[in-house]
Amino acid sequence: MKVRDSFSLNPVGNTSKYTDFINYIDTSSVNAGLLSEVSFLEDEFPSRAQRLVRPGDILYSSVRPNLRHYYLYNDSYEHAVASTGFVLLRNNSSYNTRFAFYYLSTNEVVKYLSNIAELSQSTFPSFSSKDIGKIDLPDIDRKAQDQIVSILSAYDNLIEVNNKRIKVLEQMAENLYKEWFVRFRFPGHEKADFENGIPKGWAYRRADEVIDFNPTLKTGNQTEFTIIPMEALSTNSMVLDSGCFVRQDSISGRRSQNGDTLLAKITPCLENGKTGFVMGMPENEVLGGSTEFVVMRSKALTPHYVYCIARSYYFRQTAILSMNGADGRQRVDEDKLKSTKILQPEKTVLDHFETIVTPIFDGVYQMVQENKNLIQQRDLLLPRLMSGKLEV
Known part of the structure; x- marks a missing residue:
């Protein structure tokens, strides 16, 4: 059939x-x-x-x-x-x-x-x-089909549960960022003094004063490189799709490491929200990637705060409005992006934020790894069940 x-x-x-x-x-x-x-x-x-x-x-x-x-x-x-x-x-x-x-x-x-x-x-x-x-x-009878589906669906159901938990955790981090740094309802805000609309001790800085854009990274003795293509970036999640990664013996494009944020700079990827956070890679390993995204590394903030900035409405709109070039191939004006004003909170508040969101990001990574293991197990079973080598 x-x-x-x-x-x-x-x-x-x-x-x-x-x-x-x-x-x-x-x-x-x-x-x-x-x-x-x-x-x-x-x-x-x-x-x-x-x-x-x-x-x-x-x-x-x-x-x-x-x-x-x-x-x-x-x-x-x-x-x-x-x-x-x-x-x-x-x-x-x-x-x-x-x-x-x-x-x-x-x-x-x-x-x-x-x-x-x-x-x-x-x-x-x-x-x-x-x-x-x-x-x-x-050519398998319907009863056997149903039994095989029952086995494989159990893996998919667990994967779906993890994906829902990942969304909840990411929403928690986003809500916390907005509550503390947009609405200014951070711990102790009731007693804080405000100057020019922001808490005393906080300041607006040029983005390139607190964020390192497209950092220069030396590869040292590294001989193999992971390359992150644009399709690995999600429109609505921090998680990078490692299934799209490419391994090669030379590095190309933008360089990044754990803790860096990747922001798409070309239309329509930027408007669609493509943004990712690099995590779970070997320590000190330098990654390559598409030249069509901007690498953002914390200079005077924290890695997770920088990611939240990249996902924020204000920053994204600033990036979108800076785009220029031919229709259909417009790109962010990186100089304008670097001159954008970024809120630098007082250090104790920023450190407190980091202690709360770090376990959230770690939890996301842990569930991503669980899903990888589930997918690997399911995909090992799949051909054996289909071929009849594994009876049901």
Whole structure:
């Protein structure tokens, strides 16, 4: 049985009835079965927003399948629409949809589609809906499919719980930053004296006085390097997607280390919120990365405070308004960014903030590692269950 025998491929859907808003899913919004962002859009919609999405639909990016931008949609967003960069698969049979999704995410299938994509004549390596439709699905009875799904779903459920906990922790750090340094409700604020609208002893500094932008880092005897590409940065999380990292024997692009913040400087990545925090790398290891982000390192603040600044509305708007260049390829004016006024709190308050948020960031990293282990275990089981080498 082939995929096309059990699934409708890109079923026709009319999105013209959605004139007020859509919840848009782009190919960059999903990764290896996880949904990181849904964009709420009003009035003007991307021309690629054409795939009407229903619960149970499989979204599989047809461009660069090796990046694993696929997702099984079981959410309940109103007016959900996906990019035409996806092949949308909708079940029209008794075949277990999640089982099919797991099979299509195996290394064997990803490699098969990647080979087709590399031979394509399109601008970017891609495959067609016909290509994925020709794939043979495992000839396994429905009861066995359900049992395999039950085993693999247990891992996915744990991963999802961790992802929710990560979001809660990140929200806690953001709320604390706003409470202390935007609303000025820090411990002891009731007794604090204010001058020119800020607590006495605090000051506004040029950003480059308290933050080292794109620091120069020597690699010493280091012979292998981790390179962080733009796609590793999230639009709504501090977590960098290590699955996108590249290892090579020479360094290129921006240099960073643990504790540095990475801020996208090119449109639309900056507007979309791409920002990350480097953590969990070997001590003193120098990393390379895209030249399209700005590296921000604490000079007279703290690493976590700098990350919170980069995520703040004021700083992001300043960066966005400084952008110049040709339409579609605008970049941040880094000189204007460096001259932005940054609030430098009194040291004891800043140190107190650091003692609270450090465990939060550490907790995020710990759950990221747990998810890596769960994904590794699940992916080891996946081909063995699919092939029947491991009985259920």
